[in-house]
Amino acid sequence: MGTITRWFSRATEFVAAILMAAMFATFIIQITIRYTARLSWIGEAVPFLAPDRYGWTLEFCLLMWVWIVFWGNAFIVRQRDHVTFDILYTHVAPNVRKWFAIISGVAVCVALLASIEPTWSRFAILRLKSTATLDQLFGPDLKMRGIYSIYIAFLVIVALRYGWRAINAYRNGAEADLHHYAEIAEETDEEFQTADPK
Amino acid sequence: MSFEFAACILTLFFLAGIGTPVAYSILVASIVYLFASGQSIGIAGKQLMDGLYQSFILLAVPLFIVAANIMNAGTISDRLLRFCIGLVGRFRGGLGHVNVVASLIFSGMSGSAVADAAGIGKIIIDMMTKSGHYTRGYAAAITAASATIGPIIPPSIPMVLYALVSNTSIGYLFLGGILPGLLMGVVLMGMNYFIASRRQFGMEDPVPLKDLPALTVNAFPALLMPAILLYGIYGGVTTPTEAAAVAAFYALLLAAFFYRALSLKAFYRILVESARSSAAVGLVIGGALILNFIVASENIPNMMAGALLDLDVSPIVFLIGVNILILLLGCVLDATTIILVIIPLFLPTCRELGIDLVHFGVVAVVNCMIGLITPPYGILLFVINAVTHIPLGEIIREVIPFLLLLIVALLILILVPEVVLFLPRQLGYQG
Amino acid sequence: QDKVKLRLSAVQSETDQRSVAMLEKFGPMVADFAEFEPHWNGTLYAQGTELEAIASGDLEMSITSAQELATFFPEFSIFTAGYVHQDAAHQVAVFNDPLMDPFKKKVEDELGVKLLSVMYLGRRQVNLRQPKEERTVMTPADLAGVNLRMPGTDAWQFLGKALGANPTPMAFTEVYTALSTGSVDGQDNPLPTVVDAKFYEVTKQIVLTSHLVDLNYIALSKAAWDAMTPEQQEKVQAAADAAADFGRENQLKKEEELVAFLEEQGLEVYEPDVAAFREQVQKMYLESDYAATWPEGVLDKINALGN
Ligand code: NA
Ligand code: NA
Numbered sequence: 001m002g003t004i005t006r007w008f009s010r011a012t013e014f015v016a017a018i019l020m021a022a023m024f025a026t027f028i029i030q031i032t033i034r035y036t037a038r039l040s041w042i043g044e045a046v047p048f049l050a051p052d053r054y055g056w057t058l059e060f061c062l063l064m065w066v067w068i069v070f071w072g073n074a075f076i077v078r079q080r081d082h083v084t085f086d087i088l089y090t091h092v093a094p095n096v097r098k099w100f101a102i103i104s105g106v107a108v109c110v111a112l113l114a115s116i117e118p119t120w121s122r123f124a125i126l127r128l129k130s131t132a133t134l135d136q137l138f139g140p141d142l143k144m145r146g147i148y149s150i151y152i153a154f155l156v157i158v159a160l161r162y163g164w165r166a167i168n169a170y171r172n173g174a175e176a177d178l179h180h181y182a183e184i185a186e187e188t189d190e191e192f193q194t195a196d197p198k
Numbered sequence: 199m200s201f202e203f204a205a206c207i208l209t210l211f212f213l214a215g216i217g218t219p220v221a222y223s224i225l226v227a228s229i230v231y232l233f234a235s236g237q238s239i240g241i242a243g244k245q246l247m248d249g250l251y252q253s254f255i256l257l258a259v260p261l262f263i264v265a266a267n268i269m270n271a272g273t274i275s276d277r278l279l280r281f282c283i284g285l286v287g288r289f290r291g292g293l294g295h296v297n298v299v300a301s302l303i304f305s306g307m308s309g310s311a312v313a314d315a316a317g318i319g320k321i322i323i324d325m326m327t328k329s330g331h332y333t334r335g336y337a338a339a340i341t342a343a344s345a346t347i348g349p350i351i352p353p354s355i356p357m358v359l360y361a362l363v364s365n366t367s368i369g370y371l372f373l374g375g376i377l378p379g380l381l382m383g384v385v386l387m388g389m390n391y392f393i394a395s396r397r398q399f400g401m402e403d404p405v406p407l408k409d410l411p412a413l414t415v416n417a418f419p420a421l422l423m424p425a426i427l428l429y430g431i432y433g434g435v436t437t438p439t440e441a442a443a444v445a446a447f448y449a450l451l452l453a454a455f456f457y458r459a460l461s462l463k464a465f466y467r468i469l470v471e472s473a474r475s476s477a478a479v480g481l482v483i484g485g486a487l488i489l490n491f492i493v494a495s496e497n498i499p500n501m502m503a504g505a506l507l508d509l510d511v512s513p514i515v516f517l518i519g520v521n522i523l524i525l526l527l528g529c530v531l532d533a534t535t536i537i538l539v540i541i542p543l544f545l546p547t548c549r550e551l552g553i554d555l556v557h558f559g560v561v562a563v564v565n566c567m568i569g570l571i572t573p574p575y576g577i578l579l580f581v582i583n584a585v586t587h588i589p590l591g592e593i594i595r596e597v598i599p600f601l602l603l604l605i606v607a608l609l610i611l612i613l614v615p616e617v618v619l620f621l622p623r624q625l626g627y628q629g
Numbered sequence: 630q631d632k633v634k635l636r637l638s639a640v641q642s643e644t645d646q647r648s649v650a651m652l653e654k655f656g657p658m659v660a661d662f663a664e665f666e667p668h669w670n671g672t673l674y675a676q677g678t679e680l681e682a683i684a685s686g687d688l689e690m691s692i693t694s695a696q697e698l699a700t701f702f703p704e705f706s707i708f709t710a711g712y713v714h715q716d717a718a719h720q721v722a723v724f725n726d727p728l729m730d731p732f733k734k735k736v737e738d739e740l741g742v743k744l745l746s747v748m749y750l751g752r753r754q755v756n757l758r759q760p761k762e763e764r765t766v767m768t769p770a771d772l773a774g775v776n777l778r779m780p781g782t783d784a785w786q787f788l789g790k791a792l793g794a795n796p797t798p799m800a801f802t803e804v805y806t807a808l809s810t811g812s813v814d815g816q817d818n819p820l821p822t823v824v825d826a827k828f829y830e831v832t833k834q835i836v837l838t839s840h841l842v843d844l845n846y847i848a849l850s851k852a853a854w855d856a857m858t859p860e861q862q863e864k865v866q867a868a869a870d871a872a873a874d875f876g877r878e879n880q881l882k883k884e885e886e887l888v889a890f891l892e893e894q895g896l897e898v899y900e901p902d903v904a905a906f907r908e909q910v911q912k913m914y915l916e917s918d919y920a921a922t923w924p925e926g927v928l929d930k931i932n933a934l935g936n
Contacts, residue, residue: 023260024469031443069484076470077481083478084218108218115242122687238686433810625810626809
């Protein structure tokens, strides 16, 4: 069980890293092309660099961005990574904190589950809508609904995660996810250790 | 206020108050709003996706996060710090000055104050406490205060967010931040000198002047980064969003090939960590986009503009009033939330009153950055407390003089718009 | 009895001629049975999502473009192609001609959106940083190597390429800075936009290519339309037409006045060899994938309605 979870979390992190790297690389391509486009002989001499082959870069970066956001929040963002207003949460008694965690878990779970069907019906019309520029890359079959579908996955996964969090808090209390600034500190330490110059 | 809007606000405050992540609190609150007003709750997701998929300027956010992470991991911050010590370590309050100057330089590369404090801030606090000349509270306080400069000097994630909600040019906002950032740096150094003299802080051993050239050479490629960024944007090579990618790319080249301090594995971790923080920030931004939709359907900004115009306030009174409000909200709210959710409420009034939106934006961002060090909710205080284990109480006590001083600097920015607008005007801004 | 609520969401500002026309003509003319509630600056629904909002019943009205319709129905690209519409009057003739019926019907059936009337946006012109003595543009060949900012979709980029330029996508808010620093060499827009966005401060010449006589449609939810009585429908139709006419006259007048204003600002404004542009642009469109989506014979019918 533990191995499967670890393997799964590595795989989802890998996807996120790929999305990030793709976005980063595409930006660099876009700037390079913008720059070489001024020298029109380059496009003629090296057809691969002709600027009109790169109309997709902007929208592709946007596609990567929304997928990073929703893939990320579904799979790799932890409770402590979120912007949270936690003054009250960290200062109440453990028993109250437990109920705080249960209530917020249930609220998020119920609201997101309830919105799955209505959201999908709002996306329905997008099955007809073409992307602005991604045909060049993916062909005409990719419609906007395909791009937006990551949001539905996000709704399902996050609803399950918060449902689970509520159940877990009910059984075991909510003391496990306190101290998140301390964890930031540890991570920063690690980063600096790995970064030590040779 | 309609019933459904009241329900939305109540849900939002309740959920956020009990520790639900702000992004999910907004999402649930907007679902409650849509449900109570008889609209489809699917609108929330549609708005969120549409907003994120269209906002090209938002792409700067993940890229600046990547850039900051590379710099922290790839010893670039380290080298800059050693250069600063050589430069200003010799004066009274030496490491305090180093702290401010390092923030000024470092801020020319990272777009985020928290990255600044967690990265370079930790190293310098250790140095200051080890030197034995400063109390640990003072070291933490001046680090926190100077980290607020980070997002004032370009590049800046908060300014990107403001550009998003106000439709102003990121290029001019960035330019507008330079002089205010320098002003804040100067007043902080002045205060540091004053306190160091009065409290008789010991002096550091000065780095021999003959070492300075070597330190400079070592840090030079990193020092070039702000210049490259600004040339990229204002020399017409890149858009401000692309400049973020250039910053990250340059940092990567420096760290990986020039300083040889970044392994492939470390770069992979940076990508994962950057994706993680970008996703968390992106969801708050998305949530704010839905809230803005709700606020627009309730017609609130226009009602506020109308009410304020009826009150017949002058632009300056309005500016001061709004800034007091932001300062107060900054004590309890996150900067991202203020910029994305609260500030848009005032924009129609600004337009009506003829207040320049670049000026307003820079002032508002400075104000929100001050909010990062105002107790009880000051994220920089928390992060430094977490990284160094210096008690919050000690940090807060020592940060108060700096806080008051930054508020004075803010007042100057409000009263003298030229400080903000001088540079943008030099490059063609018509405000 | 309760009034019908007609919420309109559109991206332009409150002072844009289209907004003024809707506020001054449309709103008052339907006031006895409908509450017209406009939201400008894209504050309610983001740009390009209004049609979807109408389709899912979350919005009643919008001011939409052929470009947006073309993302759903590729055949609308005929109205986004360069040199198809010849002038404002030609646009109206095309919109009211039976050739338009299958287009309107498809939008009604599949999106649930009724196109009420056609609004005139203006003639798009090429606006460059370089002064005329450095680069005089008479034919498409003279635009070779010019980085011309165009909106960032394939359709716009294609038009830029057809004009002979090197089209560069960029967000509208960044264009002024990009022109002043030279990250692009020029942009294309109708003259009123050149003035409103103050592009004349950072550019030196305007080439009156008139390469696209741009239009918008006043769009209404089909469901809202079907819920109205025949008299109400008649009033809504008349109000939309009146707003479109009013806006068109204002925009035409403005375009005429602005030439003099721009010349006062030191810009050179001149006409190129428009026939040469038209010939190249039409040729490129007919060879492209776009023309493949145009229904048989429609282009001929459109041309026949012009001069
Ligand atoms: Na910065
Ligand atoms: Na605060």
